[in-house]
Amino acid sequence: MRLIRVVAAAVVVPAAAAVLTGAVAQAEPVAVQSVVASGDDGNVPANTLDGDLGTRWSDEGDGVWIRYDLGSQVDLGSLSVAWHNGDQRRTTFAVQTSGNGSDWSTVVSRRASSGTTRQPETYDFADRGGRYLRIVGYGNTVNDWTSITEVGIFGADSGGGDCAYPADVLDLTAWKVTLPTGGDEDPDEITQPRLDTFAADPWFVATDACDGVRFRAAVNGVTTGGSSYPRSELREMNADGSDEAGWSATEGTHTMVIREAITATPNDKPDVVAGQIHDGDDDVSVFRLEGTRLYVTKGDTSDHKLVDDDYVLGTPFEAKFVVSGGSIKAYYNGVLQTTISASFPDGYFKAGAYTQANCDRSDPCADSNYGEVVIYDIDVTHS
Template identity: 55%
Template sequence: MRLHRKHGLAATMLATTVFVAAQLGGIGSATAADPCDYPAQQVDLENWKVTLPTGSGNSPTEIKQPDLEDFSVAPWFQVNSKCTGIQFRAAVNGVTTSGSGYPRSELREMTDGGTERAAWSSTSGTHTMTFRTAVNHLPEDKPHVVVGQIHDGDDDVTVFRVEGDNLYITKGNDTHHKLVTSNYQMHQVFEGKFVVSDGEIEVYYNGVLQTTIDHAKSGNYFKAGAYTQANCGNSSPCSSSNYGQATLYKLQVKHS
């Protein structure tokens, strides 16, 4: 496993990047966005950290700012081969956090330039995450991957979850709360959006409101990437060749 860090011109270019370097010409297409060395050159990751399916025990690798600015590790977290977005991969035999039995290559929302964990209230202000993504690969036997979510201090609140050909929006422990489509195809790009205010979460798919979920709680934060919902206990082979993968093309968070 190789880690890549590079300073100089790439870092200077990154410092001038205000938002998303991956420009999409519509929900189903993407065009190359140079430079292609690090994920943070594709999407502004100033207020994020990444958790990877590597490490040991229940201590997965975490990369925070400022190291995240020029960090890449193949194949778990890297610019995709077309230089259009960030590839997230989590194999079923990956290292998991102490609170989960499933591996992830996933961003977690931070604040203050990536130095503090984000934790906001759903009853105060308006909190929005818009992301554009595509699932590229599903694990065997249990072909389930989460690509975007809201989490509170205890558990996930609502997520976008692909199960084979089905794309669901969940609500707490109800993993099939809202069926968005029963004909999801690998590599199909879609846009998800969460809008949280006044104790409610509005969830959108390609700009269309799908469901509204009651949620009045503090300690919330956004997550995005590939959270594989399979492990060596329910998916075979138990190897790095069996994985979930998604590509993230756009990520925007706004608090007001």
């Protein structure tokens, strides 16, 4: 049984915790009434509120958390977090708020700390009311621990969030992006570390509310040599982003979960792919919208499994692939839809907007005619 520590103390978060980027300097610190954590190793939750960067809270595991009770409903807009050994490693985390301590809304989707400083890092988000704020940790680039030295919580700042780049919203460490721009059959591809500070409006940008990343590919966009259709799409890389990922469908378990919405389709041929399993040669299975009908495909069979016969553009949904033991299981909003036999040695995941139309099949041939997907969260695991 996990130890849950509760520390009750009416603590006003130290002003020093707000001194980092200046993005939320106008917001007032919020008083914390108590703090509770999923567990600790003797470095207790209260240490994150003592104004001392030499103390910390630590817990080990995937999904550990520390939760702050603000005493009553408060309009929130940002927080600052100082990470233990934050100049030596990157910690993956998410931030959630709740009005009752049970039902949680994600305000900072899963992402990574900078890995460059031990000082507090500020994370701005679209203003949201809540009594509780929770930081969920998923380990760091060295080990499975989440360790925090200081936390500051701040009120609403009348902003929609502070996210200059898609990597400020999603953890893109293990991805590259292919864009509908560049030379003929030679689209722009952005890899790490450049991807951490890259955006391309309107093709690959954070949403105004900083709650998602917009992927847009117009019918007149540049295509790859192997396709006649444009894309603004992530391609899975290895853990540090230095090389392309490739894994076997018959060894290990490989999972991708995307929380997303398809927000636009091209004229005449309103088809968009919003998530893929790919092998060395071609797509194996994808989530594909054709008009209002959302399918999971199987190879060249585009209508293999109908998962929604009346999809409304802009409706968020969860798409999930699990590849293990020579099979692919595809889930839609948590419900298993189909199981597909598969055997390939060099698989990888893709996510974003792969527009299934071009200037020969859709009019007008212009930037204003496009497919678009917003990704709110994406998680890939291998075991």
